Amino acid sequence: MSDYQPKILVFSSDKISDPAIDLAGLLKKHYSPKVYNITVPCTSSVKSRWILHAFEKGIDGVFIGSDGTDCPYRSDCSDLSSKVIEQTQEVMKERGINIARVKMAALCSVCADPFVNHMKNFSESLASLGNIKNETGQSNE
Amino acid sequence: MKKDLKQKIGVYICECGGNISDYVDVEKVAKAVENEPGVYLVQTTMFTCSDSAQIEIIEGIKENNLDSMVVASCSPKLHLLTFRDVAKRAGLNQYNYVHANIREQCSWAHSDRTEEATDKAVRLVRAAIAKVRLSESLETIEIEAKNVAAIVGAGVSGLRSAIDLADQGTQVYLIERDHFVGGRTAQWGKLFPTNEDGKELVERLYKQIKERENITVFTGADIQSLDGSVGDFKLGVKISPRHITGACDEETSDQLYKVCPQETDDEFNFGLTKRKAIYKNYKNAYPENPVVDMDLCDKCGECLKVTNSNINLEQEAENITLNVGAILLNTGFDPYEPKDGEFGYKTIDNVITLPQFRRLLDMSNGSLEYNGKSIRDIAYIYCVGSRQPDGENKHCSRYCCTSAIQSALNVKSKYSDVRNFHINRGIRTYGKQETCYVDSTKQGDVYLQFFEKSFPTLEKIGDKTIITLNDALTDNETMEVSADLVVLVTGMVPRKEDTVAGILKVPIGSDKFYNEIHTKLRPVETVIDGIFIAGACQSPKNIRATMASTLSATAKANSLISTGKIELEPIIATIDTNLCEWCGKCDELCSYNAFEKVEIDGKMVAQVNKAICKGCGACAPICEVNAINIIGSSDEEVEVMIDAFVKDVQFIEDHKAKEAEKTVGKTDDTEKLKKALPEIGKKILQSLESEAKSVPEIAADIQHPADDVLYYLMSLRKYGFVKETGEINDDEYYLYELKQ
Known part of the structure; x- marks a missing residue:
């Protein structure tokens, strides 16, 4: 087990998964403080280039907290995100980045526990992969 | 395209009375972000949301001529609108304010690791600063709104909504697909708890509708198209004619039913009876005239021979366009239709559904019979089509337990020798409805219970159906109930023939019912501005809950369109x-x-x-x-936020100077702190001036909820305004007093 504390970028949706992350905090359920969240209207808007940008800059893993079927905009938003992730993973392969560094799961607006569990598991698996910079070829400075 | 970056950013970091500052060193955060590009001033405040802090921020922004602001405090779900308002009052554009959530997603989430929480807070605030630098002034999109609403569905929900909306001054078009109003409620007979007939309820509401000039009712009306958007929808509606062009009294109607040779299953009675091509759902259905079902009519001309029938079989459908500001959907539900063979449905001839049974009971007169056989023992099998372990209906339909038990009460009061056997999966007569369960046990109804792992089996033997189950209430003893009639207590499912959702693009949830924006916080709005949902089209509801939701949708719709103007987020x-x-x-x-x-x-x-x-x-x-x-999530904005998250955080370690500064601040500024207290904090202090009090006593004195009082009292204690007396009162609550 590595001691490395990976940085995780979360994309959450304003109406569904972001409230779940809020609820986790409200209930003082702890997860890694190296988790940073960007809230967008719907996670189907997350672009491949954002994910790749994050890896380039030293984020170790990107997690998309999708609305699943709860999405108020469209019920296929997770399918759309899946496609974006597939495309992103193609590029990641080319660049030698482990495709397990991007992950998506559906979170409902009260899914505090699932969110915390995802963060724990993702942190652990990313820790075992080690620093992203070993893959993107940047210096560890 | 190069943007003009914001140059004078004000950053306000909230302590939240300890909720943030107990875990995040806000002073360190302030120090760490003060040299970020564009930052002009950084302030920490005890309660940024308090009136006095708001005023201070506004003054600061004006004095220093700031061009944007960042507030780092609780979740924006709580105070985004508060601070947008602050920005506006300070003369900023409200979109030149960005929020950082350092409470729910930082201090509370990482209360176990305070140093790392502080590090994270710095990154979150920096990201907000980076984002606000790129922010542009945006104007809300203001559009004109017609104070006219279309209500789709004239069941009790739509009828109720129409009345209230009309009384609030909105012009209402009430659109019903059927040729008669009243929806499902008219079918149910006597209702819990008043024993009022569903038809009477409909009649009362319909009469109120007729008294109002600003309601137009369309029956036989099908929605065909939707154009436009909130405030100015254009709803295309096809009105099928009744083919009866003038008044048609009861006597004439009866004659028409008699002469008409065409017959079909009566949908209103769920196929228990037949109706003619000329029909009414029931005798006192509204609107009063019968209707000719042209799908069934073969134009034999018999009805035309009846005097004063006013029948015109050539009447044509009409297409109209309604120009409305808002649309309220009250399209209701369908009862679950069991699959062939599910608990003997359609394979055993004395198995019917609960809706059929309610019609049977409502229509029965003198004796209770089904298929020509008299009924004495009735078995009700619960949760058919609801709470399915394998099927797609995972939900509880909420109304069926009460409806089944109410039916058992109704049948027993009408036919006293009937015996009721309730084969259930746990009775859910929640709230006031529990009384009907109590009444049913008092009248001698028998309750047997099964689990989802072993469903009862049915077998027809002679005239009886034998139901065999392992009864959970008697340690899984095998029980047999011999019934003359088996009633499948079916739940609610979304409308099968729903053309509206597709045309209006109503979001559908995973349960296939219409989906709201937020199940708790915004339960009657959809993401489509101006389209509201209420009643059982959203989720299973009883009449009571339906009314509550429809009135809520009514109020939301009225407040949206009644001023004639609507502001939309840009x-x-x-x-x-x-x-x-x-x-x-x-x-x-x-x-x-x-x-x-x-x-x-x-x-x-x-x-x-x-x-x-x-x-x-x-x-x-x-x-x-x-x-x-x-807008707000552009490539540039997202990417600068990512950059801010990964940028190293280095704290300027100057403990001594800072500690000194902090002490000075705290002692000299008691008055300033006091000024910054939220209203409730001031009230608490005032209340304690006369004598020491407990939390419930303070709450009663200042008329605030006790949990709020406790929350603020703890902050006051932390900041040295109050202390415990060390005593408890007669109710065993601790007492608090002012700290001198």
Whole structure:
């Protein structure tokens, strides 16, 4: 087990998964403080280039907290995100980045526990992969 | 395109009375962000949301001529609107304010690791600063709104809504697909708890509708199309004619039913009876005239021979367009229809559904019979089509336990020798409905219970159906119930023939019912501005809950359109027309038809209709030339936030100076702190001036909820305004007093 504390970028949706992350905090359920969240209207808007940008800059893993079927905009938003992730993973392969560094799961607006569990598991698996910079070829400075 | 970056940013970091500052060193955060590009001033405050802190921020922004602000405090779900208002009052554009959530997503989430929480808070605030630097002034999109509403569905929910909306001054079009109003409620007979007949309820509401000039009722009306957007929808409706053009009294109607040779299953009675091609749902159905079902009529002409029938079989359907500001959907539900063979449905002849049983009971007169056989023992099998372990209906339909038990009470009061056997999966007569369960046990009804792991089995032996189950209430003893009639207590499912959802693009949830924006916080609004949902089209509801939701939707709709103007968030998609080559992919994907193909500088490009676009952003990733960005979540904004998250945090370690500064601040500024207290804090202090009090006593004195009082009292204690007396009162609550 590595001691490395990976940085995780979360994309959450304003109406569904972001409230779940809020609820986790409200209930003082702890997860890694190296988790940073960007809230967008719907996670189907997350672009491949954002994910790749994050890896380039030293984020170790990107997690998309999708609305699943709860999405108020469209019920296929997770399918759309899946496609974006597939495309992103193609590029990641080319660049030698482990495709397990991007992950998506559906979170409902009260899914505090699932969110915390995802963060724990993702942190652990990313820790075992080690620093992203070993893959993107940047210096560890 | 190079933006003008914001140069004078005010950053306000909230302590939240210890909720943040106990875990996040806000002073360190302030220090760490003060040299970020564009930052002009950084302040920490005890309660940023308090009136006095708001005023201070506003004054600071004006004095220093700031051009933007960042507030780092609790979740924006709580105070985004508060601080947008602060920005506006300070003369800033409200979109030149960005919020950082350092409570729910930082201090509370990482209360176990305070140093790392502080580190994270710095990154979150920096990201907000980076984002606000890029922010542009945006104007809310203001559009005109027609104070006219279309209510779809004239069941009790739609009827109730129409009355209230009309009384609030809105012009109402009530649109019903059936030729009669009343929906499902008219079918149910006597209702819990007043024993009022559903038909009477409908009649009362309909009469009120008729008294109002600003309600127009359309029956036989089918929605065909929708154009426009909130405030200015154009709803295409096809009105099928009744084929009876003048008044048609009861006597004439009876004659018409008699002469008409065409017969079909009566849907109103769930196929228990037959009706003619000329029919009414029931005798006192409204509107009063019967209707001719042209799908069934073969124009034999018999009805035309009846005097004063006023029948015109050539009457044509009419297409109209209704121009409305808002649309309220009250389209209701369908009862679950069991599959053939499910608990003997359609394979055993004395198995019927609960809705059928309610019709049977309502129509029965003198004796209770089904298929010509008299009924004494009735077995009710619960949760049919609800709470399915394997099927797709996972939900509890909420109304069926009460409805089944109420039916058992109704049948027993009408036919005293009937015996009721309730074969259930746990009775859910929640709230006041528990009384009907008590009444039913008192009248001698028998309750048997099964679990989802072993469903009862049915077998027809002679005239009886034998139901065998392992009864959970008697340690899984095998029990047999011999019944003359088996009633399957079926739940609610979404409407099967729903044409409305497709045309209006109503979001559908995973349970296939209409989906609200937020199940708790915004339960009657959909993401489509101006389209509201209420009643059982959203989720299973009883009449009581239906009324509550429909009145809520009514109030929301009225407040949206009654001023004649609507403000919309300018958070929408933008197109870089230099890049766009119109491939049509965005248009194909958009659920709302927000894109238009237009010509700019000689080439075809996509254009976003501002009033229609919801800003969901689904179109942005599919654009191959990356021409689409969402305001507030543009590539640039997201990428600078990521950069801010990864940038190293180095604290300037000057403990001594800072500690000194902090002490000075705390002692000298007691008055300032006091001034910064929220209203409730001031009230608590005032209340304690006379004598020491417990939390419930303070709450009663200042008329605030005790949990609020406790929350603020703890902050006051932390900041040295109050202390415990060390005593408890007679109710065993601790007493608090002012700290001198």
